[in-house]
Amino acid sequence: MKKLINRQAGPVGRWALGLLPFVVLVVLYLVASDARLAANPNDKLLPDLASFVDAIQRMAFEPSKRSGEYLLWVDTLASLERLGIGVVISATLGLVFGIVTGALPLFRAGISPLVTGLSLVPPLAILPILFIVFGLGELAKVMLIIIGITPFLIRDLQQRAEEIPTEQLIKMQTLGANTWQIILRLVWPQVMPRLIGAVRLSLGSAWLFLIAAEAIAATEGLGYRIFLVRRYLAMDVILPYVVWITFLAFAIDFALARYSRWRYPWFHQAG
Amino acid sequence: MATIELKNLWKEYGDQVVLERLNAEVEEGEFVTVVGASGCGKTTFLKLLLGTETPTRGQLLLDGKPIPDEPDESRGIVFQRYSVLPHLNALANVMLCGELETSRWLGRAFGATRKRLREQAVAMLESVGLGAALDKYPHELSGGMQQRLALAQALIKKPRILLLDEPFGALDPGIRRDMHQLVLKLWREQALTVFMITHDLAEGFYLGTRLWVFDKDRLDPQTPESYGARITYDLPVGDSDKGTLQSISQNVNNTSRLLEGAPR
Numbered sequence: 001m002k003k004l005i006n007r008q009a010g011p012v013g014r015w016a017l018g019l020l021p022f023v024v025l026v027v028l029y030l031v032a033s034d035a036r037l038a039a040n041p042n043d044k045l046l047p048d049l050a051s052f053v054d055a056i057q058r059m060a061f062e063p064s065k066r067s068g069e070y071l072l073w074v075d076t077l078a079s080l081e082r083l084g085i086g087v088v089i090s091a092t093l094g095l096v097f098g099i100v101t102g103a104l105p106l107f108r109a110g111i112s113p114l115v116t117g118l119s120l121v122p123p124l125a126i127l128p129i130l131f132i133v134f135g136l137g138e139l140a141k142v143m144l145i146i147i148g149i150t151p152f153l154i155r156d157l158q159q160r161a162e163e164i165p166t167e168q169l170i171k172m173q174t175l176g177a178n179t180w181q182i183i184l185r186l187v188w189p190q191v192m193p194r195l196i197g198a199v200r201l202s203l204g205s206a207w208l209f210l211i212a213a214e215a216i217a218a219t220e221g222l223g224y225r226i227f228l229v230r231r232y233l234a235m236d237v238i239l240p241y242v243v244w245i246t247f248l249a250f251a252i253d254f255a256l257a258r259y260s261r262w263r264y265p266w267f268h269q270a271g
Numbered sequence: 272m273a274t275i276e277l278k279n280l281w282k283e284y285g286d287q288v289v290l291e292r293l294n295a296e297v298e299e300g301e302f303v304t305v306v307g308a309s310g311c312g313k314t315t316f317l318k319l320l321l322g323t324e325t326p327t328r329g330q331l332l333l334d335g336k337p338i339p340d341e342p343d344e345s346r347g348i349v350f351q352r353y354s355v356l357p358h359l360n361a362l363a364n365v366m367l368c369g370e371l372e373t374s375r376w377l378g379r380a381f382g383a384t385r386k387r388l389r390e391q392a393v394a395m396l397e398s399v400g401l402g403a404a405l406d407k408y409p410h411e412l413s414g415g416m417q418q419r420l421a422l423a424q425a426l427i428k429k430p431r432i433l434l435l436d437e438p439f440g441a442l443d444p445g446i447r448r449d450m451h452q453l454v455l456k457l458w459r460e461q462a463l464t465v466f467m468i469t470h471d472l473a474e475g476f477y478l479g480t481r482l483w484v485f486d487k488d489r490l491d492p493q494t495p496e497s498y499g500a501r502i503t504y505d506l507p508v509g510d511s512d513k514g515t516l517q518s519i520s521q522n523v524n525n526t527s528r529l530l531e532g533a534p535r
Contacts, residue, residue: 167353170321173342175368175428181378185367189358266358270410 047236055236079222082138083210086145091199094153102161103187119151124212131217141213148209149202160194161187193267196260200253207249274299274334274432274464281328282315289315291499302458302465302479306472308527311485311500313468317436320466321346333431347430349438354421355409361420362405365392368428391427399423399453415446419453426457435467451478472520482506484519486526495530
């Protein structure tokens with residue numbers, strides 16, 4: 001038999017091995033849930049499958065008795081809107097400042113230290129300030145996402161722009177390009193796939209800031225709902241919401257990865 | 272008037288003298304091959320020609336005027352690597368130059384202008400043998416084809432001088448011979464003035480019209496950096512015999528051993 005370090009899973013084996021931990025987790029949960037419910041039929045901590053189906057049915061496919069809204073979809077839409085606005089604004093700022101500081105040494109000298117300083121401020125620590133300054137409305141929640149991930153995006157893109165080989169900057173100049181043209185035809189196109197990569201990395205933090213902001217001040221949203229039903233120990237709602245958020249995060253990440261491969265083949269295929 | 276003039280040119284970094292007392296004139300249409308040991312200022316000289324470095328003393332003149340102190344379209348260049356833009360396909364790489372010229376703010380051409388630029392670029396690519404690879408990205412091309420593309424991209428602008436920085440150093444010998452033929456063909460057709468840096472002595476001996484050897488004619492074994500390199504040989508290519516090649520090769524080898532600190 002080959003050494004363990006040289007053994008590889010086949011195509012079927014890889015799927016099976018990948019699914020195995022998920023199956024094990026589900027089975028463990030069901031066993032534990034069964035045991036608790038046998039001891040106390042009113043236990044709320046580990047609800048059984050039927051309660052989940054019931055809760056999902058109630059949240060997603062029946063209008064709320066109080067407001068007549070389909071809560072899961074209202075929450076999803078509200079959260080995705082905040083996340084989308086926050087991430088798009090951050091990405092735009094990251095792209096502009098990243099390119100400017102990465103490509104123009106004079107601007108780097110002026111802006112970089114400030115960005116580095118700002119990136120070290122823990123965003124959640126200034127959340128109260130945001131609520132005081134921007135009120136409890138949408139703006140404060142979007143601002144938290146922006147403040148949370150923009151410094152990272154700027155610093156990452158600045159580094160990517162600086163990594164462009166000097167040879168190519170010289171090459172552009174020998175082709176007659178001015179500074180603006182170098183940015184437009186060399187730096188910008190080359191950092192775009194990097195931007196998508198950086199946004200994918202920062203999405204985890206963006207969700208964190210979104211849920212934190214919604215937990216504190218909101219009237220709808222995925223984070224708001226989880227923290228609301230926590231008071232009733234409603235695990236049958238919380239767990240499906242967590243799974244749903246995870247799925248949304250996965251779907252966005254997957255879509256971005258696919259888009260990048262399709263749009264920038266030269267970036268992903270080059271050795 | 273000479274295209275390029277070196278007048279008592281020095282380049283120093285602090286105490287370290289890289290080049291000293293360079294004097295030479297290069298006429299339009301000459302093909303100068305520069306050889307020498309690593310660390311003898313070949314690359315520094317190229318940077319002076321490019322404008323990314325400035326002379327410490329003396330003058331470097333292009334058409335009688337000091338050479339611009341930043342790269343521009345008067346000097347085309349092909350590097351050993353990273354010469355072409357990886358995010359553009361072959362055709363777009365060659366069209367880029369014209370697009371930058373015709374559209375100051377967008378850097379892109381449209382309509383009839385685009386069509387004209389496209390035709391020029393296709394003709395250029397065909398003349399370097401890339402007619403079948405128009406829509407290929409650089410990463411899909413072999414090393415030799417990438418350098419062909421780099422030549423096409425540099426030459427479509429018809430620069431006053433073309434700089435080649437060890438352009439074929441990373442290629443297989445067979446491919447390298449093909450590239451030599453191509454460079455000679457383009458040089459004759461376009462009446463270019465060419466500077467080619469190489470560390471392959473044999474390459475310098477039959478390519479081009481003139482061979483420069485950069486070497487330190489004064490060597491201090493303890494502090495090799497206190498004397499700079501000079502042009503120790505300035506030979507018309509074709510006139511030199513085997514003995515000259517051997518003695519140049521001997522000198523260059525001695526210098527590179529000394530610079531690397533190896534026992535002699």
